[in-house]
Amino acid sequence: MLTSILAPGSGINVLPLELTFGGDVESKPTSSFVDGQSIYSSGERAGQAYRVEFGAVRVYRVLANGRRQILAFHFGGDWFGLQNGDRHRSTAEAIGVTGIRSISLQRNPYIWQGLMPAVLENFSSAQEHQLVIGRQSAIERVAAFLAEMSERTGGLHRFELFMPRVDVADYLGLTIETVSRSLTKLKNKGIIRLHGPRGIEIVQCRALEDLCL
Amino acid sequence: MLTSILAPGSGINVLPLELTFGGDVESKPTSSFVDGQSIYSSGERAGQAYRVEFGAVRVYRVLANGRRQILAFHFGGDWFGLQNGDRHRSTAEAIGVTGIRSISLQRNPYIWQGLMPAVLENFSSAQEHQLVIGRQSAIERVAAFLAEMSERTGGLHRFELFMPRVDVADYLGLTIETVSRSLTKLKNKGIIRLHGPRGIEIVQCRALEDLCL
DNA sequence: CGTGCCGTTGACAGGCGTCAAGTACAGTGG
């Protein structure tokens, strides 16, 4: 519904800054982050919109007892860090060497309207993820994760995971052991092939999607 | 960050229509729904913004195997149904007799910007819920649910649940039996008291919050 | 009073978390 109004015909995720705002926005240049470096932390003052230029980002929250839930992964072109309230309730970290461009929302309050597609996209992803972690078994979650990663890397059947197992586990609400076992099961069923710890090859795409339900 | 720009000092959830849009919006009058009646269904064309006037709404998706996940409950003042794409991916149903006001987004495209606080609020709730269903045990989820319901009914320590057990279960990613058992455990610990199947009284508010971590 | 729905409780099995051991590999320093 919104795409037809604000961003006709274009994927919401890949809006270049210039297309969205007409190029007259005060944007800082791309800044680079190393693996694990914090982009913003829970409790810090908010007020920026961030976009991944290259690399990847994990956004997570940690419960008082130390359990971590990764809320979302963001890749090239994705906007993140958009929220209500004046303080961040989550933490964003670079995965590998990552380039981030940020915009001050205080200095450019009118750009909120241009960010609506990005916010809706983030919202939609969060809802999608609620189904996965709320109602799917371990192997189904891992299957859904691989399908999502495949789709977000351009629909490739062979790709490398950006993140370690612990990130996958904390994204899916599982432990690293269960993720590992689920991958092994998928491999033994002939649905995927593993090429080293990070390399994934989807052999039976249809079977994988059937598992996602 | 956004509240200070678009809705200074007011709770995002309770923005009256008039305050947000200046009263010059083509809004249909409040329409009434009976218990279980569909407000919109998955697959239908989107293009409306909805607001709960009275009663309550559940928004859910159903997986191919029949498992249901309730994504959110909405109460008086809440906006819902906002999304990208032109077709609904979820279903919204009334819980009990419910009044809904809707606005056509096609006829009032400019109101999107006024809905940003509502979208961010929905997004924030979805993220919050990801933590609950991803990283908390059954009793912690139920505790978090009770705390949420208490907060959303105005911070009352004694309130009635709008929804049956199956809705609570499908919201929390549990079964009705586990929800029931968790409530019994909370009761036996003296943290809550149960007044009939729907009546909840929070006795030890602090202990309940400690469980939510 | 029978029927159906909702909720609770019990018995049991299975999936997943926990704990532990083992492998592969990159980096470091001798």
Add this chain to the structure above:
DNA sequence: CCACTGTACTTGACGCCTGTCAACGGCACG
């Protein structure tokens, strides 16, 4: 060149939590 170390990942054993199946009670309704 190779031992040493730390990290990431896998695999196995075991136990608990929660899902499944079943029985039961309370209540509204016909």
